[in-house]
Amino acid sequence: MTMSPTGALVDxxxxxxxxxxxxxxxxxxxADLHGIGRGKMIRRHELLDxxxxxxxxxxxxxxxxIEGNDVPGAIATQSDGGGDSLCWPVAGTLGRQHNGRGLVLLQMFDRDGAPIPHDPRGAMLAQITRARYMGFQPMxxxxxxFYLLDAAGGPARALLxxxxxxxxNCMSVDELDEMSPFFDAVYAAATPFDLSLESLLSEYAPGQFELTLRYxxxxxxxxxxxxxxxxxxSTARRFGMRACFMPKPFAGQSGSGMHLHLSLTDPVRGMNLFADQNGATSLLMLQAIGGVRAAMADTMLVLGPTLNSWRRLGAAIYSPTSNSWGRDDRNVALRIPNGSxxxxxxxHRVAGVDANPYLVAAVILGTALDGIEASNxxxxxYSTDGAxxxxxxxxxxxxSxxxxxxxxxxxxxxxxxxxxAIKRQECARLADHVSDIEWQLYADI
Structure with a gap:
């Protein structure tokens, strides 16, 4: 038996x-670079192994x-000859799904127990380790x-x-009740994984919803x-629906984001180091915001990784597209909410729901730490000046x-x-595609 580098125990x-x-x-x-789950279904007797x-x-x-095809430019960054590396379970993520199977997340390591450099979870953990060396615990x-659609991609019908x-129907309580069989099943399915799904609301478009999770x-x-x-x-499929995580599935309707709320705490005392000091905003948090703003242009591919991401970012409906910050203003990219x-x-309000959460966490935390180190x-x-x-x-x-x-x-x-390399190839492929709208506009010129 080998000690798991993730800290997961056989118990x-x-x-x-x-x-x-x-x-x-x-x-x-x-989770691959796109956040898509890749793996296997193993039998019960294989779990302990x-x-x-x-x-x-x-x-x-x-x-x-995204479709699972090798990209030559990305393959060229690897030197293992296509051999297997070792995947280990992520501690605390094993649970029973409502389909009767178990599920556990993995992270990839080499045969010596070092994280594979391509694994996005490893990149996030490297920045968390950096934060801890600086005396911070990231929280x-x-x-x-997301949208709930019917199986064909059209508007879903209320289950009740x-x-x-x-x-x-923005923030309609009745709409939540009409879809309650689905959401009751989602909450129940989350319980075995220690997932605290918290507030639920109907968002600013037909069939669009928002879930918040525990801090x-x-x-x-x-x-x-x-x-x-x-x-x-998985739950949507069992109700004859489709959970859609495209950031902009419909023109003229609200896009779907994945907002990250971030703070740093003292790992020993557990105190929030972004807490107000004598009634004033924490200098540490302001420096972190300065670091994120300074590098935001370079992070935008992580925050908006697909062509569809940029349809959302190009819209004016609650999609911050300026390198700005402010207090309790949903039009800025970096918002300090009211509260205790x-x-x-x-x-951080920029990332689309299609973004890989490990990469989002890595680049936002990493640039925030840069800002603290440089006293940015x-x-x-409420301005883009200085960024x-x-x-x-x-x-x-x-x-960029x-x-x-x-x-x-x-x-x-x-x-x-x-x-x-992957995104350059994806972009070139889409640039070569002749769309239906082009036929509509140009076929009879």
Missing amino acids: EAQSFLDANSNVAAVDISL LFCNGRGMPASLFAQD GALELE GGRCMSST RDLARAADDIILTKQILR PASRHFE EPGPQ PALPRSWTEAIE FGTSCTMRRILGEDLHAALA
């Missing part, structure tokens, strides 16, 4: 098996496009906005009463998003990211190069 697996005698199989899931010895899978999973929570969900240590907060999206997709001075934090000024509130302009398009974001020394340092050279 967790044994307790799960003892409590779930009728579970016959377990889904083991590794996974916790004791890991499970082999190829690192080329981190060199694939956070991410919010999920059958009404077509075709009107906005806790940043690594687990990012794991929570991977698990929650899987639960939402002791729980003060900032909310945040600049004036670099953001890319105006997905192609500009790809190039690809040439960024800051992103290369925070994410690591191999992951940075692989992601840039």
Whole structure:
């Protein structure tokens, strides 16, 4: 038996098996660079071996496009000849799904127990380790906005009463009740994974909803998003619906974001270091905001990783597109919410719901720490003065990211190069595609 580099103990697996005698199989899931789960379904008797010895899978999973095809430029960043590396379970993520199978998240390591440089969870943990060396424990929570659609991608029908969900109904309590069988099932499915899904509301578009999650240590907060999206997709299928995590599925309607709330605490005393000091905003938080603003242009590919991301960012409906900050203003990119001075934090509002939560956490925390190390000024509130302009398009974001020394340092050279290669190929493929609207406009010129 080998000690798991994730800290997962075989006792967790044994307790799960003892409590779930009728579970016959377990889904083991590794989040790729897109946040898509890649893995296997193993049988019950294989679970203890996974916790004791890991499970082999190829690192080329981190060199694939969204459809699972190898990208030559990303493969070129790897030197293992396509052999298997070891995946280990992430402690605390093993639970029973409502489909009767188990589920556990994975992280990939080499045969010596070092994190594979392409694994986005490893990149996040490297920045968390950096924060701890600086005397900070990162805390956070991410919010999920998403659409519920019918199986064909059209408006879903209310589960109670059958009404077509075709009107906005922002913050409608009745709409939540009409969909309560689905959300009751989601909350129930979250319980075995220690997922605290908290506030639920109907958002600013037909069939759009938002879920907030418990505020806790940043690594687990990012794991929570991977698990929650899987639960939402799986539950929706069982109700004949589709949970859609496109950031802008419909023109003229609200986009879906994934806002990150972030603070730093004292790891010994547990005190929030972003808390107001004598009635004034924490200097540490202002420096962190200054660091995030200084590098935001370079992070935009992580925050908006797809062409569809930029349809959301180009809209005017609650989608912050300026490099700005302010207090309790939803039009800025970095918002300091009202609330208890002791729980003060900032909310990064730019990322789309399609973004990889591990990469989002890595680049936001990493640039915040840069700001603290450099004693950065945040600049004036509600203004873009003093911070670099953001890319105006997905192609500009790809190039800004690809040439960024800051992103290369925070994410690591191999992951940075692989992601840039994948996105350049994806962009070239879409640029070659002739769309239906082009036929409509230009076919008869």
